[in-house]
Amino acid sequence: MSLRYALLAILRVGPLSGYDLQKQFSQSVGHVWHAPDSQIYPELRKMEAAGLVNGEEQVRGARGTRRVYHVTDAGEAAYREWMQTPLDYQRVRDPAHLRAAYLENTTPDAARDFLRRHIAYWEGELEQFQGELDHIERMDSPMLNRRLAVIPAAEHEPAIEYKRFAYEGLAERARGEIAWAQRGFALVDRLEAAG
Numbered sequence: 001m002s003l004r005y006a007l008l009a010i011l012r013v014g015p016l017s018g019y020d021l022q023k024q025f026s027q028s029v030g031h032v033w034h035a036p037d038s039q040i041y042p043e044l045r046k047m048e049a050a051g052l053v054n055g056e057e058q059v060r061g062a063r064g065t066r067r068v069y070h071v072t073d074a075g076e077a078a079y080r081e082w083m084q085t086p087l088d089y090q091r092v093r094d095p096a097h098l099r100a101a102y103l104e105n106t107t108p109d110a111a112r113d114f115l116r117r118h119i120a121y122w123e124g125e126l127e128q129f130q131g132e133l134d135h136i137e138r139m140d141s142p143m144l145n146r147r148l149a150v151i152p153a154a155e156h157e158p159a160i161e162y163k164r165f166a167y168e169g170l171a172e173r174a175r176g177e178i179a180w181a182q183r184g185f186a187l188v189d190r191l192e193a194a195g
Contacts (some may be wrong), residue, residue, distance in 0.1 A: 002033055007021065013143075031132065052078055061067075095140055103188070112188055119178050122174045122178045122181070126175060
């Protein structure tokens with residue numbers, strides 16, 4: 001259900017076509033909630049059937065049309081209710097930490113390769129999160145600026161600070177994963193030497 005509220009969060013800023021929504025999703029919410037494109041359109045149809053959004057056909061070019069989605073009053077109410085409801089934490093499915101728990105079943109070289117790949121992945125994530133923080137600092141984030149354009153000036157600082165807070169948390173998580181994997185190298189070396 002979180003995909004629904006992620007889509008509502010984006011659409012509350014203003015109407016978007018499904019294509020534009022997918023782009024906005026990957027550039028913002030996609031950093032904290034992964035959803036392939038194949039899930040977005042079916043969820044939009046479900047949201048429309050539930051009365052949370054309205055889709056309207058717009059002419060695009062000489063022969064084409066596109067469907068543009070708007071949040072309804074019911075969608076706004078559902079979003080606000082979701083924001084007030086305590087978060088239902090789910091158990092994490094973490095393939096990297098699952099694999100780490102059983103590294104004794106592979107070779108030290110394969111364990112080191114796993115750790116190198118883990119570090120490379122999280123360095124890439126950290127670069128993205130830091131890039132978002134840099135955009136926030138420079139005030140040139142397209143999604144944030146789009147939001148600021150439609151909310152009252154009194155809400156600008158909270159919007160900016162909460163976005164910063166979210167990306168700082170993501171960056172800290174990435175740094176923690178990198179540090180964890182780096183400690184893993186010492187563990188592999190120690191166990192290999194003892195064996």
